[in-house]
Amino acid sequence: MKDLAQPQALRAPDKVMSLAHLGAMQPTRLSFLRVLMRDLARLSARVDRTAWEMDAEGHGYATYTVTLGAHAYTLVAVSQALADADRTDRVIATAWDAAFVLFDGIPNVADIARLRETIPRQEAARLSDSELVLSRANRSVRLFDHVVEALRAGRQPKAEMLARTGYLMRTTAVYGNGKFGLADRARIAERPGLSGPFAAEMLTVWLIRGFTHDLAEHLGGAPLDRRLKRMLGVGNATGLGMAPFLVSHPLLLDAWMQVRETALARVLAQPVIGAAEARALVALAADAARYLASWEVADPRAMAEIEALRADWAALTGALDAAALEAPGALMALMEACHTPALEELALAWLLEPFGALVDDLAECQASPFEPELDARQTCAALRAMIAAHAPWALSCDFDEAAETAQFWYVSEEKLEPRLGARATDPGAEKETPLDTARQICRLHDALPDDATPLWRHLAENPAHRAAARRVQALSSHPYAEVRANLLHAEAAPIHLLRAKLSCFGATRFDPKSRLWTRVTLAQGLPLADEIGDDGTWLPHL
Amino acid sequence: MASASLTLPRSELHALLLRAARGAGVPQSHGEDLARAVAAHGGSRAVSAACRALGRRWRVPGYALDGNTVIFPRARAVECLPVAIDALQADVEAAELADIDEPDLVAPFVAQAARVGRANLAMRASETGVVLEHGREAAPAPRQGRVEVAAEVHDLLSRFAARTYVAATAASRAGAGAGAIDND
Numbered sequence: 001m002k003d004l005a006q007p008q009a010l011r012a013p014d015k016v017m018s019l020a021h022l023g024a025m026q027p028t029r030l031s032f033l034r035v036l037m038r039d040l041a042r043l044s045a046r047v048d049r050t051a052w053e054m055d056a057e058g059h060g061y062a063t064y065t066v067t068l069g070a071h072a073y074t075l076v077a078v079s080q081a082l083a084d085a086d087r088t089d090r091v092i093a094t095a096w097d098a099a100f101v102l103f104d105g106i107p108n109v110a111d112i113a114r115l116r117e118t119i120p121r122q123e124a125a126r127l128s129d130s131e132l133v134l135s136r137a138n139r140s141v142r143l144f145d146h147v148v149e150a151l152r153a154g155r156q157p158k159a160e161m162l163a164r165t166g167y168l169m170r171t172t173a174v175y176g177n178g179k180f181g182l183a184d185r186a187r188i189a190e191r192p193g194l195s196g197p198f199a200a201e202m203l204t205v206w207l208i209r210g211f212t213h214d215l216a217e218h219l220g221g222a223p224l225d226r227r228l229k230r231m232l233g234v235g236n237a238t239g240l241g242m243a244p245f246l247v248s249h250p251l252l253l254d255a256w257m258q259v260r261e262t263a264l265a266r267v268l269a270q271p272v273i274g275a276a277e278a279r280a281l282v283a284l285a286a287d288a289a290r291y292l293a294s295w296e297v298a299d300p301r302a303m304a305e306i307e308a309l310r311a312d313w314a315a316l317t318g319a320l321d322a323a324a325l326e327a328p329g330a331l332m333a334l335m336e337a338c339h340t341p342a343l344e345e346l347a348l349a350w351l352l353e354p355f356g357a358l359v360d361d362l363a364e365c366q367a368s369p370f371e372p373e374l375d376a377r378q379t380c381a382a383l384r385a386m387i388a389a390h391a392p393w394a395l396s397c398d399f400d401e402a403a404e405t406a407q408f409w410y411v412s413e414e415k416l417e418p419r420l421g422a423r424a425t426d427p428g429a430e431k432e433t434p435l436d437t438a439r440q441i442c443r444l445h446d447a448l449p450d451d452a453t454p455l456w457r458h459l460a461e462n463p464a465h466r467a468a469a470r471r472v473q474a475l476s477s478h479p480y481a482e483v484r485a486n487l488l489h490a491e492a493a494p495i496h497l498l499r500a501k502l503s504c505f506g507a508t509r510f511d512p513k514s515r516l517w518t519r520v521t522l523a524q525g526l527p528l529a530d531e532i533g534d535d536g537t538w539l540p541h542l
Numbered sequence: 543m544a545s546a547s548l549t550l551p552r553s554e555l556h557a558l559l560l561r562a563a564r565g566a567g568v569p570q571s572h573g574e575d576l577a578r579a580v581a582a583h584g585g586s587r588a589v590s591a592a593c594r595a596l597g598r599r600w601r602v603p604g605y606a607l608d609g610n611t612v613i614f615p616r617a618r619a620v621e622c623l624p625v626a627i628d629a630l631q632a633d634v635e636a637a638e639l640a641d642i643d644e645p646d647l648v649a650p651f652v653a654q655a656a657r658v659g660r661a662n663l664a665m666r667a668s669e670t671g672v673v674l675e676h677g678r679e680a681a682p683a684p685r686q687g688r689v690e691v692a693a694e695v696h697d698l699l700s701r702f703a704a705r706t707y708v709a710a711t712a713a714s715r716a717g718a719g720a721g722a723i724d725n726d
Contacts, residue, residue, distance in 0.1 A: 129551070177553045178550075178554040178555075178556075178557070179553075179554065180554075181550075181551060181554065183551060184551045184552050184553045185553065186552070186553075186686065370658070371574070371578065371658075373658050373659070373660055374571075374631075374660070376627075376628035376631040376632040376660075377631060377632050410706075410708045411706055411708065412707065412708060412709075413704065413707035413708065414710035421708070426711075427708065427709070427711070428708030431705070431706050431707070431708050434564075434570050454632055454633065455628075455632070456628035456631070457629075459625075459628065460602075460603065460625045460628070460629075461602060463569040463572055463602060463624075463625075464570070466569065466572070467570040467571035467574065470571065
């Protein structure tokens with residue numbers, strides 16, 4: 001594990017872990033897809049399309065094998081007919097345009113036959129230890145058809161249209177780590193290129209992207225321009241299912257955020273920066289402006305936020321001068337000039353971008369198999385003091401107010417997916433999922449005697465508070481482990497949690513459709529299979 | 543005739559046990575400890591033991607202190623093992639689990655306590671049950687490979703887990719995200 005010692009103070013967890021900042025995060029060079037691209041290059045990975053059995057309608061199967069170190073992995077893709085009426089992004093769907101599995105090794109004929117039959121059933125299937133990731137995708141119909149029609153007509157599709165949508169197909173779920181019988185992450189956690197969080201899932205998404213290009217070219221009967229292909233990623237529709245993960249994996253969340261914050265601190269701690277980095281920052285600022293200019297969404301509120309960010313970004317970076325950036329303290333001054341969460345999070349991602357040599361090694365610290373563990377040696381008074389020091393954000397909630405508990409999280413018996421209910425009107429609150437960390441901490445605090453009672457004895461008699469106790473204790477060494485908000489509050493929007501997690505993945509073009517779900521683009525601007533060697537574009541634009 | 547069984551990845555077993563414990567009314571952290579211990583260090587017997595244990599109504603465990611030993615009479619493993627390990631990590635020298643209901647759960651909990659650095663414990667049989675005391679055992683690595691779970695055990699755990707599920711309604715589906723048809 002690399003040294004996470006901080007060169008200077010990191011940003012305050014109360015700020016970083018607020019919903020406002022989490023909901024404004026942008027992808028960085030430490031996002032998992034970018035890390036994967038560097039790992040593919042480091043390992044001299046090679047991708048071979050080993051089977052392409054597609055009919056004239058684009059239905060059939062394909063396999064792609066990628067070699068990472070001593071291990072080979074194969075994406076098996078099954079493409080099938082889907083009626084328009086069945087094409088939905090909802091997780092409760094039962095049929096898709098294409099289904100995928102990442103196979104551990106090179107499948108034989110029997111494996112292929114089994115997987116062709118199995119993976120289109122998705123959640124209804126039972127996978128084996130040889131399968132690492134399961135996914136499915138639907139076509140973005142208008143763009144897919146436009147691309148195919150253009151190629152059939154002997155021309156390239158319109159670049160603006162490609163850039164606006166950004167993908168030919170959209171995944172609606174990417175499952176790993178034991179789900180539906182898939183292999184445990186432990187099977188691959190030590191392997192080259194797959195040791196990072198969600199690395200196998202990211203590899204699958206990147207391979208799916210190549211498949212979508214090939215499928216369009218197959219149906220169009222002509223190759224897509226390489227530059228256009230690079231601009232086509234994979235879409236993703238993400239709903240509530242992703243949100244509880246950040247609460248149920250506090251130390252993993254802390255690892256992701258500590259790495260990000262440590263990287264920023266390293267960059268800002270440089271007494272001065274070189275001329276090359278200064279020039280790169282100027283160029284990247286212009287890239288970001290172009291990305292923002294091309295980022296259009298339908299939701300009026302989200303669009304207003306993007307427009308505000310465009311203006312703020314222009315004000316911050318529009319008159320940047322490379323020579324001025326070489327002055328001592330110039331980067332810190334830029335960060336301090338950020339007056340909104342959206343501007344600050346974009347600036348963070350921007351400032352990391354030219355400093356790979358300084359920050360990329362931190363990517364090794366983004367995996368954590370650990371969970372909060374109780375230190376039972378404490379006294380109750382000591383834990384009370386710890387709550388006051390590390391969780392005032394929880395104590396500030398007044399849980400006698402109805403608004404503080406207006407929402408509740410639960411698991412729907414339909415596909416066992418997380419949902420969010422209104423406590424006043426929806427059934428099921430008695431089966432609430434325990435994502436109420438702030439409330440649990442408040443209850444713990446209220447119940448703790450302010451004396452030298454051994455903590456273990458108090459918790460033995462009050463076991464309902466033990467989970468909160470160890471989460472609070474973890475905060476002293478893992479300050480970014482908690483979303484510092486009451487997720488039961490009427491105004492606590494899950495979309496912020498989705499944005500945070502998807503940013504860590506490397507998603508771009510957040511396109512929120514409500515406070516509950518969003519579309520994004522993954523792998524846009526990354527190298528194609530025959531371009532492995534660079535780590536792609538930070539914020540892709542034409 | 544052997545009964546049917548399923549082989550579960552350990553992470554899937556962890557998720558199932560976690561939900562089952564919650565459905566059985568076990569407090570959150572005790573359920574988490576059970577799921578982590580059995581999924582990381584248990585086998586088929588431990589899973590069956592966990593299933594039986596979850597079938598008993600949860601109660602706050604009673605205990606007595608005898609000098610530096612904490613004694614749990616009529617110990618129920620899921621209730622007492624987390625508390626016993628807390629006590630041993632704190633200032634207690636030994637924990638006696640008298641008439642423990644599911645002795646097959648002791649080893650996974652002890653292994654997990656060592657693995658996460660909470661306590662290195664030795665266990666021995668006593669006249670009345672099992673005694674845990676400080677030892678020098680090295681922390682074991684988590685077990686690898688899938689766990690074979692008897693079909694009736696899986697079914698019962700699934701039924702415990704199902705107690706945490708809420709029936710879907712048209713309104714809840716509408717609020718979950720995405721449209722009914724997405725032909726864009």
